[in-house]
Amino acid sequence: MGFHEDDGELVAHTVTVDNVELFLIDDSKVVSSSKGDVGPSININQIGYGINDKKVAVFRDSSLDTKFDVIDVKSGKAVFSGDVKGSVQSSASGETVAYGDFSSVTASGVYKIVAANSGESYEFIIADNPYEEIFEDVLKMFYMQRCGYELTEEFAHDFAHGACHNKPAIIYGTDKTKDVSGGWHDAGDYGRYVVPGVKAAADLMLAYEDYPNVFDDNLGIPESGNGVPDVLDEVRYELEWLLKMQDEKSGGVYHKVTTLNFGGMIMPDEENDSLYIMPVSNCATGDFAAAMAMAARVYEKYDKTFADKCLSAAKKALSYLEANDNNGGYKNPGDVSTGEYPDGNDADEYFWALSELYKTTGDSAYHEKLKKLNVEGLEDGMGWQAVSLYGCYAYLTSDNIDAGFKTKVQNKFNSYLNSVQNNINSDGYYSSMGVVYPWGSNMTLANNGMVLFMADKNDLAKTQLDYLLGANPTSYCFVTGHGSLSPDDTHHRPSMALKATMKGMLVGGSNSNLEDPYAQNVLSGKPAAKCYVDNSQSYSCNEITIYWNSPLVYLMAGELAD
Numbered sequence: 001m002g003f004h005e006d007d008g009e010l011v012a013h014t015v016t017v018d019n020v021e022l023f024l025i026d027d028s029k030v031v032s033s034s035k036g037d038v039g040p041s042i043n044i045n046q047i048g049y050g051i052n053d054k055k056v057a058v059f060r061d062s063s064l065d066t067k068f069d070v071i072d073v074k075s076g077k078a079v080f081s082g083d084v085k086g087s088v089q090s091s092a093s094g095e096t097v098a099y100g101d102f103s104s105v106t107a108s109g110v111y112k113i114v115a116a117n118s119g120e121s122y123e124f125i126i127a128d129n130p131y132e133e134i135f136e137d138v139l140k141m142f143y144m145q146r147c148g149y150e151l152t153e154e155f156a157h158d159f160a161h162g163a164c165h166n167k168p169a170i171i172y173g174t175d176k177t178k179d180v181s182g183g184w185h186d187a188g189d190y191g192r193y194v195v196p197g198v199k200a201a202a203d204l205m206l207a208y209e210d211y212p213n214v215f216d217d218n219l220g221i222p223e224s225g226n227g228v229p230d231v232l233d234e235v236r237y238e239l240e241w242l243l244k245m246q247d248e249k250s251g252g253v254y255h256k257v258t259t260l261n262f263g264g265m266i267m268p269d270e271e272n273d274s275l276y277i278m279p280v281s282n283c284a285t286g287d288f289a290a291a292m293a294m295a296a297r298v299y300e301k302y303d304k305t306f307a308d309k310c311l312s313a314a315k316k317a318l319s320y321l322e323a324n325d326n327n328g329g330y331k332n333p334g335d336v337s338t339g340e341y342p343d344g345n346d347a348d349e350y351f352w353a354l355s356e357l358y359k360t361t362g363d364s365a366y367h368e369k370l371k372k373l374n375v376e377g378l379e380d381g382m383g384w385q386a387v388s389l390y391g392c393y394a395y396l397t398s399d400n401i402d403a404g405f406k407t408k409v410q411n412k413f414n415s416y417l418n419s420v421q422n423n424i425n426s427d428g429y430y431s432s433m434g435v436v437y438p439w440g441s442n443m444t445l446a447n448n449g450m451v452l453f454m455a456d457k458n459d460l461a462k463t464q465l466d467y468l469l470g471a472n473p474t475s476y477c478f479v480t481g482h483g484s485l486s487p488d489d490t491h492h493r494p495s496m497a498l499k500a501t502m503k504g505m506l507v508g509g510s511n512s513n514l515e516d517p518y519a520q521n522v523l524s525g526k527p528a529a530k531c532y533v534d535n536s537q538s539y540s541c542n543e544i545t546i547y548w549n550s551p552l553v554y555l556m557a558g559e560l561a562d
Helices: 132-144 153-159 194-210 230-244 282-298 304-323 347-361 364-371 388-396 403-426 441-454 458-468 493-498 517-523 546-561
Strands: 048-050 056-060 067-072 078-083 085-090 095-101 109-115 124-127 169-171 256-258
Touching: 078 095, 132 153, 132 230, 132 546, 153 493, 194 230, 194 282, 194 441, 194 546, 230 282, 230 304, 282 304, 282 347, 282 388, 304 347, 347 364, 347 388, 364 403, 388 403, 403 441, 403 458, 441 458, 441 546, 458 546
Parallel strands: 048 124
Antiparallel strands: 056 095, 067 078, 067 109, 085 095, 109 124
16 A cells, blocks of 8 residues: 655555455364363252252263262251252253252252262352342343443443433434434444334333332432332333334334444444434334333333323324334345344234233223234244234233133133243253254243243243253353353453453353354354353354343242242
8 A cells, every 4th residue: 555745755644444344265274262061060050049949950971970969068068968860861952961859958058069970060059039139130231231321330330431322313214313312222232123122121011010029129220219110210211212213203113223334342432323213114113012001001100191101102103003014024224234123024013012002001992903813823922023922911911801812812822831831841951942042042041931930830930040040051150240150251342342241141042053153163063052152252142132131030020029
């Protein structure tokens, strides 16, 4: 590269190269590394167990033990001896496993499991409330993800930063701008997306509705002490942003607001690229209607004016949904590469929106529309894409429901419930995933735990919590900053920028589809449930999101309330 100056003097230049892509031409001599299977041969919930909880350790070894001891760590003495029972081939992990039940150990304390061949488990506690600290961190994660808000050292500690992304955003394809500040950063990036944001807000509102007594007003956020449970203060921060994302004229809801491309590994207040509001989508609008209908009843006793505003917005969104075709769902324009969150079918969103509006208002007009729907044909799920089970639960917990339609809805819910139970009963680690672990498998495990709690299958629900917190083939407690072995190199921009891992984040977990180059390099050939690596380059295994934490909040709330 050369430069020519008219006067012959060569002066300093700054050269900026943008939009660089790197391509690997030959990887034949690449040496890859992974932490691999570093965990013990005895896996347990590394956080611990409630005094009356069912407590089961999972043993794996080429030579399975027949006996085990529960050791009190403080005294070093065995407080219980039991048999290792069963011999199950776990196809998802490629292991033969067996079990040690120590449910009869109920004294509070710190313990570990010891066996002759398998060695020692990680330590764990038994207590009235073993989840107090982790529950607070998992819930406070949402405050830490706030956008457009200064996080001070008082509340955010090392992750403090200035307010971010507060400039008016450009409505894509126009010269118009709109204030859409606020809300939560979605994941490891700084985008804000309506569809997954609604799932996160809905999970937290459901957790409060079903288990209000586990939430207090002392989480350690700026709103603490205002007389409103902090979980609702936090959800309201997202809801206020969602209201800004509704088009005032049509009632439709814009799909997302992001930069055109993902930004660098920097703190949020350092990202200054232009923001763009992407077009309205039916699925975003339907999800929005459902969440606002929920908010109308949840916030009524705390702020009637806000509740009424939410209900009005929900009705307006439903009107848009009924008047407009989905047209294949949202797709990114060609110059946009941030998360797409596509969904080609809005029938389940419509069902969910109607169910929540009926539950909130009791208006027979919504009921009549519900009864005309083909519920059986809706895609099952409680994720960001398939949301029919939210609609089922809303309807089944409503007043004055129709017996015939209730049967259809109950059958829909039970069909999914039965598949979850069958997976748990056939898996060596009580996983509800089956033999395929897609991107965000930990979300599905937590979602399934929600479904089980909703169906009063509490012991089975807790097996999903045990799995997420260490009783799994990877031996990881998948929540950062907790347990003896937890992720410490997450795909999360603040953590990467500060070279420190924020506590309380649930990572995506095992992904047998190997959907990033790092995972493809180090996990090829591993059993599905072991396709996990703790590395920030593996965004398909080790990213975090608000909508993975949210079902975990519900799952922990169910455990704490039981």
